Amino acid sequence: MTVYQATASAPVNIACIKYWGKRDTKLILPTNSSLSVTLDQDHLRSTTTSRADPSFTRDRLWLNGKEDEIKDGGRLATCIREMKRLRKEEVEDKNTDEPKLSTYSVHICSYNNFPTAAGLASSASGFAALVSSLAHLYQLPVSASTLSLISRQGSGSACRSLFGGFVAWQMGSDPSGSDSLAVEVAPQSHWPDIHALICVVSDDKKGTSSTSGMQRTVETSALLQHRINNVVPQRMKDIEKAILEKDFDTFARITMADSNQFHAVALDTEPPIFYMNDVSRAIIAVIVEYNRLSIEAGTGYKAAYTYDAGPNAVIYAPKANIKEIVEFIVTYFPQEENSFKDVFSLFGGGRLVGKVP
Numbered sequence: 001m002t003v004y005q006a007t008a009s010a011p012v013n014i015a016c017i018k019y020w021g022k023r024d025t026k027l028i029l030p031t032n033s034s035l036s037v038t039l040d041q042d043h044l045r046s047t048t049t050s051r052a053d054p055s056f057t058r059d060r061l062w063l064n065g066k067e068d069e070i071k072d073g074g075r076l077a078t079c080i081r082e083m084k085r086l087r088k089e090e091v092e093d094k095n096t097d098e099p100k101l102s103t104y105s106v107h108i109c110s111y112n113n114f115p116t117a118a119g120l121a122s123s124a125s126g127f128a129a130l131v132s133s134l135a136h137l138y139q140l141p142v143s144a145s146t147l148s149l150i151s152r153q154g155s156g157s158a159c160r161s162l163f164g165g166f167v168a169w170q171m172g173s174d175p176s177g178s179d180s181l182a183v184e185v186a187p188q189s190h191w192p193d194i195h196a197l198i199c200v201v202s203d204d205k206k207g208t209s210s211t212s213g214m215q216r217t218v219e220t221s222a223l224l225q226h227r228i229n230n231v232v233p234q235r236m237k238d239i240e241k242a243i244l245e246k247d248f249d250t251f252a253r254i255t256m257a258d259s260n261q262f263h264a265v266a267l268d269t270e271p272p273i274f275y276m277n278d279v280s281r282a283i284i285a286v287i288v289e290y291n292r293l294s295i296e297a298g299t300g301y302k303a304a305y306t307y308d309a310g311p312n313a314v315i316y317a318p319k320a321n322i323k324e325i326v327e328f329i330v331t332y333f334p335q336e337e338n339s340f341k342d343v344f345s346l347f348g349g350g351r352l353v354g355k356v357p
Ligand code: ADP
Pocket: 046, 047, 063, 110, 111, 112, 115, 116, 117, 118, 119, 120, 121, 122, 123, 124, 125, 126, 127, 129, 130, 155, 208, 209, 210, 211, 308, 309, 310
C-alpha cells in the first residue's frame, strides 16, 4: 500500500512595516503593503505533516497535539480546497495515471516550536508550513509566489514566510487578490550582518487575536486611515531603499516608528487594544537610551525594537551589538524575576526546509 505523506517547515517573519487591516476579509486583502524579515528557521518554526488516504472520511487538523476544527468556508478549509484544486489542475488532469489525491481527505498535524498565538507570528509560519506540506504531498510544480497567494488566504502575514530574507507584501489592487502577494526585496545573504533577538516576555495566548483586533481597528480608528493613506506608502519606499543600501540608521528609525504607530492605532481602536505590557515598554526605554548614547557619540543607531500583536520584543541589530544587548537585557530584566521567559539570538533571513517544488 502506498503512503501519501509529506512534511515541511516554515519560519516566522517579523514585520518592520506592519500589516494591520483588511479591505477584504474573505480573500485577506490588506489595507496597506507591509515588509518583514523572515527569521532563520533553525529557531522559530512550524513543522507540518499532511497525509492523504482514501479511508479518511473528512479533512482534520491537529495543532500542537490538539485537534482544531476545520470550519466550512473558514481559512483552513480555503487553503486545503485551493491546494486540492491545484493538484487536480496541475497534476491529475495533465497526467491521468497520477493517483487522484485531490479526491482523498487529508489529516494534517502541525507543531510550533515556540509560543502559539502570543504575538510571535505563529499564524505566519503555521499557514506557510501548511501550504508547503500540501505542495509536497501533491507534488505540485508551482512557485513560491503561487503558494504565497494561497497562504495569504489562511493568514495575511503567512504570505511573507514563503520567502527568506527581506520580504515585501504588495497590497495589490485587483479585487480578485491575484496581485496581493509577497516578493523578495533582498535575500538574507545581501545583509547577513542583521540579526534578530527575540525576547519572550510572555508566552500566554493574546487576549485579542490579530484577526479580530485589526477588524475592530478598521471599523473604529481614524488614525488607521491616516496611516494607510499618508504614512505607509512612503515608509515602504524608504525602508526598501535602506535595505538595499544597508543603511541601518534609516532601517532602525523606520522600524521603530512603524511599531510605535501600529500600537498607537491599536490604542485608537474602540474599545482600545493593549498588546504591549510594562516589560515591553521598559525594553523600549532601554533601547532608546542605548541608541541615544551611541548617536551622541557619533556612532548612530545600534538597535531597533519592534512588537507584533503581543508583548514580546524583537530587536534587530548588527551582529557586533548582539552580545552587548543580551548582556544589558539580562541585567535589567533578571531571569529570576521571570520578566523574560527566554532570549534567542537569530540570524535574519531564512529558507524553507524541504524545497518548494
Ligand atoms: P500570532 O501572533 O501567533 O500569529 P494570531 O492571532 O495571528 O497569533 O494567530 C494564531 C492562530 O493561528 C492560532 O490560534 C491558530 O489558529 C493559527 N495557527 C498557529 N500556528 C499554526 C500552525 N502551525 N498551523 C495551523 N494554524 C496555526
